Amino acid sequence: MTTETVHISAWSLYQPDIVPIRNVIRQAIREGYVFTRDEVDFNKEGIYTVAMENHLTHLQMIERVVEPLIERCRQEGTAIAEIWFAQTSMVAWHDRNFFKSVLARWGLEHVPIYALEEYSCSSFHSVLKNAKIMLEHAPNQAILFIGCDKGRHPLDYVTDYVFVGDSSAACLIEYGKGTHQLLAVDSKHDKVIYDNDEEKIKQAYQLYYLHIRQFIIRMIKQNGLKVEDIKLVLCNNMPNFVWETVARTTGIPLTKFYRPSLHTGCHMTNSDVLFNLEHAVTHEAIAPGDYYFSLTTGTGGSFGCALHRYCPPNHSDEMQGDY
Amino acid sequence: MVQELSSRLFLSDLSIKKPSSFKTFEQCDEAMEYELDKMASEREHLFQASGVPPLWPPAADGHIHAHHSSSSNTSGSMVATIAAPVLVPAFHEQPYDAIGEEAVQSGRYNDASYLCYCHETVVPAIIYMPGFQLAQALGHARTVPLAIGQHGSLACILGFRWLERMLLNDNSSHAVLAIIDQTVYPFSRRHWNGYLKADLAMWCRVSSQDGEFEVLSYESKPAYLATDMFDWTSEDYDQAIHGLVQQLELSMNQGLYMQSDLLIVQHVSSKWISQVERIAAQTGISLYQRSEWTEVNGLGSDPFLTLQEAVAMGVFGHGQTALLVFASVDYGIGLVRIKRNIEATGNES
Numbered sequence: 001m002t003t004e005t006v007h008i009s010a011w012s013l014y015q016p017d018i019v020p021i022r023n024v025i026r027q028a029i030r031e032g033y034v035f036t037r038d039e040v041d042f043n044k045e046g047i048y049t050v051a052m053e054n055h056l057t058h059l060q061m062i063e064r065v066v067e068p069l070i071e072r073c074r075q076e077g078t079a080i081a082e083i084w085f086a087q088t089s090m091v092a093w094h095d096r097n098f099f100k101s102v103l104a105r106w107g108l109e110h111v112p113i114y115a116l117e118e119y120s121c122s123s124f125h126s127v128l129k130n131a132k133i134m135l136e137h138a139p140n141q142a143i144l145f146i147g148c149d150k151g152r153h154p155l156d157y158v159t160d161y162v163f164v165g166d167s168s169a170a171c172l173i174e175y176g177k178g179t180h181q182l183l184a185v186d187s188k189h190d191k192v193i194y195d196n197d198e199e200k201i202k203q204a205y206q207l208y209y210l211h212i213r214q215f216i217i218r219m220i221k222q223n224g225l226k227v228e229d230i231k232l233v234l235c236n237n238m239p240n241f242v243w244e245t246v247a248r249t250t251g252i253p254l255t256k257f258y259r260p261s262l263h264t265g266c267h268m269t270n271s272d273v274l275f276n277l278e279h280a281v282t283h284e285a286i287a288p289g290d291y292y293f294s295l296t297t298g299t300g301g302s303f304g305c306a307l308h309r310y311c312p313p314n315h316s317d318e319m320q321g322d323y
Numbered sequence: 324m325v326q327e328l329s330s331r332l333f334l335s336d337l338s339i340k341k342p343s344s345f346k347t348f349e350q351c352d353e354a355m356e357y358e359l360d361k362m363a364s365e366r367e368h369l370f371q372a373s374g375v376p377p378l379w380p381p382a383a384d385g386h387i388h389a390h391h392s393s394s395s396n397t398s399g400s401m402v403a404t405i406a407a408p409v410l411v412p413a414f415h416e417q418p419y420d421a422i423g424e425e426a427v428q429s430g431r432y433n434d435a436s437y438l439c440y441c442h443e444t445v446v447p448a449i450i451y452m453p454g455f456q457l458a459q460a461l462g463h464a465r466t467v468p469l470a471i472g473q474h475g476s477l478a479c480i481l482g483f484r485w486l487e488r489m490l491l492n493d494n495s496s497h498a499v500l501a502i503i504d505q506t507v508y509p510f511s512r513r514h515w516n517g518y519l520k521a522d523l524a525m526w527c528r529v530s531s532q533d534g535e536f537e538v539l540s541y542e543s544k545p546a547y548l549a550t551d552m553f554d555w556t557s558e559d560y561d562q563a564i565h566g567l568v569q570q571l572e573l574s575m576n577q578g579l580y581m582q583s584d585l586l587i588v589q590h591v592s593s594k595w596i597s598q599v600e601r602i603a604a605q606t607g608i609s610l611y612q613r614s615e616w617t618e619v620n621g622l623g624s625d626p627f628l629t630l631q632e633a634v635a636m637g638v639f640g641h642g643q644t645a646l647l648v649f650a651s652v653d654y655g656i657g658l659v660r661i662k663r664n665i666e667a668t669g670n671e672s
Binding site for chain 2: 095101112115117118133134188192299300301302
C-alpha cells in the first residue's frame with residue numbers, strides 16, 4: 001500500500017557479538033570507573049549483555065548495513081538525495097573524510113552527508129523530521145539514515161544507568177512508498193542546565209517529561225486517535241525510570257513500551273528503535289493497520305517522537321480510507 | 324552541479340569573533356596552560372584505540388608557516404620555523420558563552436527559528452553542545468538547532484542547503500548561521516605544509532526575504548586523495564592541495580563563476596594561495612586577500628573574515644558579486660557566490 005506521506009521503506013541492522021555485563025563492569029572498574037549500582041541491579045532492569053564489536057571497523061560496520069539498501073535503491077532506480085549519519089560517541093577527526101573510501105563504490109560521491117552530533121540518541125527523530133521536509137520537495141528521491149557507534153575504550157560502554165552497545169543500523173525514508181507510514185514526527189531540544197543547581201535540574205526534568213507528554217498527546221489528537229489506539233511505543237533502550245515516567249504522564253500503559261533489544265545489545269544509541277521495530281514485526285507484536293509510536297531521548301534535553309502506522313503490502317485496501 | 328536555489332537566501336549582520344589573545348605555537352600545541360588540559364588524559368584514549376598518533380597530524384618537517392611574534396604588522400609576516408616564537412590566534416576559553424551573549428546583546432539575531440552551527444574542530448566532550456546552547460540563548464528553546472560537522476571547512480555548504488529548505492518552508496522567519504572553531508588538545512594546529520589552524524568564529528542572520536548579501540549559488544566540489552589522512556605525509560598533503568587547485572581551476576572555467584567581481588579564498592597554505600593568485604590572474608577576476616592573519620587558516624570562518632575586511636575597505640561594492648572559496652584538503656572545495664545588495668539594509672533592487 002502507498003499513501004501520500006513519508007514512509008520508512010526498508011532497514012538493515014547489524015548487531016555484533018554480545019558480552020556479559022560482568023565483563024564490561026570488570027573492565028570499566030579496572031579503568032577507574034566507580035559504579036553506583038552492581039550487576040544484580042542491572043539484571044533487575046533486564047540488562048544482561050552488551051553488544052561489543054571486536055572485529056569490524058567503524059566504517060565496516062556501516063558498510064554492512066548500508067550496502068543492501070543501496071543495492072535496493074539501485075534495483076528500484078531510486079536516487080538517494082541525502083545521507084544523514086548519526087553518531088553519538090565522540091568523533092576523533094577534524095577534516096578527515098570518514099566516508100571517502102566507500103563513497104565512490106556506493107556511487108554517492110556527490111550526495112550530501114549530514115553528520116548529526118548534538119541530538120545524540122534522539123538523532124533518529126531529527127532525521128525523520130528533516131527527511132519529511134526534504135521529501136515533500138523531492139518526492140521521488142530517498143533519504144538514507146545511518147546510525148552507527150563503536151566504543152573505543154572500556155569507559156565508552158558504561159554510564160550510571162545503562163550500558164552502551166556497539167551497533168549499526170540504516171533505513172531508507174521515502175515518499176509514498178513503504179510499509180511503515182510516518183503520520184507525524186517532531187524532535188526538540190529542551191532547556192539545558194549548565195550548572196549543578198539541583199533545583200534547576202529537577203525543574204528542567206519536570207519540564208522535559210511534560211514536553212514529551214505534550215508531543216505525544218498532540219500527535220494522537222491531531223490524527224483523530226485515542227491513547228488506546230496506540231498498539232506499541234517503540235522506544236530507545238533507556239533505563240526503566242525514563243519510560244515509567246513517560247507512561248505515567250501520558251496514560252499509555254508501561255507494558256506497551258517495547259524495547260526487547262535492551263536485553264541483548266543494551267542501549268545501542270541510534271539503532272535501538274530500528275532493532276525494536278524489526279523485533280516487533282518479526283514477532284508480530286504489531287499487526288497490519290496498527291498505530292504505533294517511536295520515541296527517543298538523548299543527551300542535553302533532546303527528544304523525538306513519531307506516530308506511525310504499519311501498512312504492509314498485503315494490508316487490505318479497505319483500510320485506506322482511514323488515513 | 325551548482326545548487327540552484329529554490330528560494331532566495333540572504334545573509335546580513337555578519338559578525339566575526341577573533342581571539343583577543345594569541346598563544347605561542349608551543350603553548351597551543353602542548354596545551355600546558357589550557358583549562359581544558361584537565362580533560363586531556365580522558366581524551367588520550369581516543370587515539371590509543373583507533374590507531375591515530377597523538378597530536379595528529381604530525382608536523383611537516385618542522386617548517387611552520389605563521390606569524391613571527393616580533394612582527395606587529397601582520398601583512399609583513401614571514402615564514403618561521405618552529406624554533407622562532409610563533410603566535411596563533413587562539414580562544415583562551417570556550418567561546419560559546421561569549422558568542423551567545425554578544426549575539427543576544429546586539430538584538431539582531433534573537434528569536435531565530437533555526438540555528439545552524441557549523442564546525443570543523445570538535446568540542447572536548449559530547450556534553451558540550453554549542454548548537455543547543457546558542458539556540459537556547461537566541462530563542463529560548465523555540466529555535467531549532469542543527470550542528471553540522473565532519474565536513475571539514477565546507478560545513479556551511481550543507482548549512483546553506485538546510486537553511487534554504489527550512490526557510491522555504493517557513494518564509495516569515497529568520498535563521499542564524501554560526502561557524503565556530505577552536506582547536507583543543509590533543510588535536511594539533513599543525514597541518515603538514517599548511518598554515519597553522521587558528522580559532523575563529525562567525526555568525527550572521529539568514530533570511531529568505533532580505534539582507535546585505537544575497538547567496539546566488541552554493542556547491543561542494545569533491546577533491547580528495549584515496550589515502551587515509553591518518554597515513555599522510557607532507558607529500559600527500561601537497562598532492563591534496565594540488566587536487567584542490569585543479570578543482571578550483573575547472574570550476575572557475577564555468578561561465579557563472581567567471582562573472583564574479585571578486586574572489587575571496589580560504590587561507591589554507593602558501594602553495595594554495597600562490598596557485599589561487601595564478602588562477603585569478605589568468606581569469607582576470609580580482610583576488611582580495613586580507614591584511615591580517617594572512618598565514619593562518621581560520622577554517623570555515625576564514626573566507627568570512629576576508630569578506631568582512633573587503634566590505635570595510637570598500638573593495639566589495641554594492642551590486643557587485645563575490646565568489647567565496649572554502650577549501651578542505653580531504654573534502655574538496657566549496658563555492659559560494661554572493662551579491663552585495665544595493666541597499667546595505669537589505670532590500671534587493
